[in-house]
């Protein structure tokens with residue numbers, strides 16, 4: 272028997288426990304066993320769960336791990352899209368990744384945030400006349416509108432709400448079994464059909480896309496073999512930039528909760544140094560739950576911290592636990608933006624969107640966009656508006672993945688400052 276030296280979870284299978292404990296599933300056990308790693312069984316398969324900065328370093332060593340076969344089909348059929356960038360390895364992955372990186376540069380971030388400011392401001396008259404608004408619903412629609420505009424994807428106002436719901440349903444499916452999962456799959460089918468029809472139009476010249484836009488670059492991207500992506504894959508990858516922009520609605524809502532619950536933070540956002548806004552956005556991404564963990568498969572047999580890892584073994588890296596690891600973050604369960612003043616920018620301790628170098632591995636290429644969207648949106652709420660936060664349920668669950676404050680953040684009595 273291998274791995275006698277490392278802790279084993281005693282349960283025959285942990286799949287149900289994982290759904291019950293959610294974001295804390297790995298952390299509960301690394302704390303119980305006082306160990307950065309333990310073995311468990313999920314869906315009948317032996318998996319190694321690992322947590323912490325050293326774990327992130329080994330997980331992102333692509334001589335040791337690959338993504339092929341790591342993401343279950345059910346995640347590919349809802350969240351990612353089948354056989355897309357998340358499941359690629361080696362040269363082919365790096366080549367595809369460069370395409371994504373070229374769409375996330377500071378000028379792209381600027382264009383997106385400019386659109387966001389315009390759209391937030393355009394909402395003021397509607398909000399001033401409304402009895403109340405739910406920030407999450409407004410943010411999803413706004414982000415769908417700006418994501419499509421930025422990417423060059425035509426979107427009719429009449430379809431905005433349905434598209435926004437579909438983008439979020441794909442995300443909402445990732446921790447679900449049953450109806451929520453199937454809702455995400457249906458949303459993906461509808462979205463792929465829609466984007467494919469646009470992509471075909473671009474390819475056959477009936478719709479013209481602007482060079483440099485995400486739509487154009489995905490439509491005409493060439494693989495290492497010199498061939499264009501097929502329409503299906505180009506559409507799936509375009510969705511891989513549209514959907515996560517809409518998903519930043521989650522962080523916007525958590526950020527609004529933080530502003531509401533920590534008056535001293537709000538005050539700093541109003542009258543503190545400009546750098547505070549960035550530190551705030553980083554702390555929102557560290558403190559609040561979004562991505563729980565990531566999976567990869569061992570490329571070969573090797574030993575890490577007394578664990579014998581065998582070729583093909585599934586290894587899960589604890590993102591949430593690493594972002595709340597006491598060895599890396601003092602008082603990790605306190606919301607303290609100031610901690611980012613002295614943060615050294617390590618690629619492996621702060622991993623809400625993955626770790627390592629995004630250009631060389633699977634780390635999210637959209638972190639710049641995410642941070643800028645949170646900053647722009649919170650600056651708008653705090654410095655452009657006065658609003659009241661009526662009594663509501665702002666609790667969020669650590670067992671539901673993805674999580675969100677129950678009420679979606681209701682605001683009323685909204686006035687322009």
Ligand code: HEM
Pocket residue numbers: 356357358368371511512513515516518519520521522561562565623624625626632633634635636637638640641
């Ligand atoms: C809500 C904010 C976001 C969160 C929590 C998030 C989280 C993540 C995580 C955890 C990964 C996987 C990292 C890995 O496998 O090692 C990832 C990958 C990815 N993200 Fe994000 N992301 C966000 C926003 C964005 C944005 C705004 C974009 C693009 C506009 C984006 C595009 C991607 C892509 C294309 C990948 C796949 C990268 C690869 O496999 O090489 N994400 N993201």
